[in-house]
Amino acid sequence: MYAVKYYWGDVMSKNMDVSVSVIRRLPRYYRFLGDLLLSGTERISSREFAELIGVTASQIRQDLNCFGGFGQQGYGYNVQGLHSEIGKILGLDKKRSAILVGAGNLGLALANHMRFQDRGFSLIGIFDNSPSKIGIAVGDCIVRDAAELEDFCRDNKPEAAILCIPKDVAIVLTDNLVSWGIKGFWNFSHYDMSVKYRDIAVENAHLGDSLMTLSYCIGDIEQSANN
């Protein structure tokens, strides 16, 4: 019933009740609401909030009303309440188990650095096929042999997989991961996972594409500076 395919910024999606444009704004709302909470702000109007984060008040109200009426006429929004509601919408109160495949530089950086528990996930396994990596401790995990992946998935039913592997490895591995029950991918590989799977979410984090976009923009700025 489902197949979602995200490219860094550019998006293809199917069968989603709420458009991806809206969803992608929620984490930012959530972060700013967290800041407001820390600063002790109790209430905020859509107009004030819009000014703070640089969008229109209309957009904020429209976005929120995809999920329900979280405000109160004449008052605005309760910061704590809205923060927690958006958190729930994003599923941050969940602890979806995730595995990380590929313990290279990037994989280890994510394993060490990313606060999965604040973002709806719990990292329960790290895998690599290099003997030099297998056995080393990373956070709460020990890097396991990629050969154990199938058994591990059967026993622990991870829901998400983080792919920090080269393209060619990703191509052969994703089919298996899907068949072993993975429902969502955070894809750092350059493999453009096709839409051939259903009921699967793919969030592509093509860092190289992002860097190329920056390259274009700097060029565009230089050009307009010369004119």
Add this chain to the structure above:
Amino acid sequence: MYAVKYYWGDVMSKNMDVSVSVIRRLPRYYRFLGDLLLSGTERISSREFAELIGVTASQIRQDLNCFGGFGQQGYGYNVQGLHSEIGKILGLDKKRSAILVGAGNLGLALANHMRFQDRGFSLIGIFDNSPSKIGIAVGDCIVRDAAELEDFCRDNKPEAAILCIPKDVAIVLTDNLVSWGIKGFWNFSHYDMSVKYRDIAVENAHLGDSLMTLSYCIGDIEQSANN
């Protein structure tokens, strides 16, 4: 004249001749054309190319014609030619100098892993303020004391800065970096760089936001599976 602000996928832009939606598709076109080149394909029609990467032929033709007519009626597009044209549009033939600020896990992963030279950049300096990091060799660079940043920028005129630092550090540092001549930021910090600067490009790579989006999508799939 210019101020661009990108959020992971969601975008605010000003004064760009070509819309960001189009620009963000170019790196993907470029990657697929690279694959086609490797596989020895000489020509491709917009229809075939569209099928390959999962978009409409109309979109590809519209996108390309923002920059010029690269095809030939009745023939299609020459793969090599189009690949190189898109590379030029993205500025990948340039070697814009970039510095990386913050030699933590993520910073080191990028420094070691990212092929800057294939994406229009050349990494010329890495900076950190931790004595345990200063002096260690990473690729062609040696991690320098962040205190040297101003002098380094004056002497070497880097165009881009990669921010792999915590939010609070980013807040105090970006003003300085802009005044020292940085024209573009690749921002991995959670600081939402404001639109207060002009003539500056900001490409936000908020990995946490990306992960939260995946969390939502997995939840959405589960819900629709239950109904």
Add this chain to the structure above:
DNA sequence: TAGATTGTTAATCGATTAACAATC
């Protein structure tokens, strides 16, 4: 009650898709 601000509908804007004449 009066003022403020939401939730929601209507209007606008931009991006995507379809169509087709131009042309290789």
Add this chain to the structure above:
DNA sequence: TAGATTGTTAATCGATTAACAATC
């Protein structure tokens, strides 16, 4: 020339913004 496929214009679709009635 006939067939194919582009470049480009027109039609559609969706997302953003504006407006305002509902209501706290």
